[in-house]
Amino acid sequence: MxxxxxxxxxxxxxxxxxxxxxxxxxxxxxxxxxxxxxxxxxxxxxxxxxxxxxxxxxxxxKNDMRWKVALIVGLFLLSFVLSIVLALVKVLFS
Amino acid sequence: MARFKDPNVPAAAFTPYLEPGEQLRHIAFGVKQPNLLLMLPLFALAVLPGAIAVALLTKEYVIGLTDRRLIVLRFKGKSVSVQEVLDYRLDNGQRPPVKASTGPVFTHIEIEDPAKPFVAKFHRMGMPGNREGAMAIAAALTGQPASV
Structure with missing residues (x-):
């Protein structure tokens, strides 16, 4: 004790x-x-x-930063691609 | 919206890290957000992805003041899954170098220990009693009475 x-x-x-x-x-x-x-x-x-x-x-x-950075980069790329697609659609159909 | 509606949930996270006979006196929930120089360009590039990025890069902490030391738990999720544990002894007569201030909304605590630095801000609505807990912990660390 x-x-x-x-x-x-x-x-x-x-x-x-x-x-x-x-x-x-x-x-x-x-x-x-x-x-x-x-x-x-x-x-x-x-x-x-x-x-x-x-x-x-x-x-x-596990290192969480790897998938977080990959996700963040992917989201930004997706937003840029969507912006370009929307701009092209607007130009083509205007 | 408060991070925790019941303060017993984050308090229970300290149980495995308490020494025999150690009493938990005050707890507080706080966050450390990314540097402003990183946040502004993220938001400028795209608002929604920027907000998601800031949320992913924000670290959440629950700090607990006991009768012997300050325990800092970095966690994630509603279940308070502890990712890292820091502790600063207060019972050996030497307080760690601390900067603390309290404003109308946040309480800021910065521990300038070169081996294990800690910075976080504590929102008054982080959880029930968060402002009181953060101010009490700041007062204990700085040795000055809690005041706004």
Missing amino acids: KDATEQALPLCPYCREPLDSGHLRCGRCGRDPSAPRRPCPKCARVTPTAERACWNCGAAF
């Missing part, structure tokens, strides 16, 4: 080991507890954001 002092210490988000104050890395797993992290969509364990795959299960993290 942990004592009150140990309960008040912050916990490492990766291994849940109490962190000693002033230490920049976890004494048990050696990871930086203050780094931005993200939960794995498969196992829900957290991994630093800079990593491309989950440290626990190896699942690769």
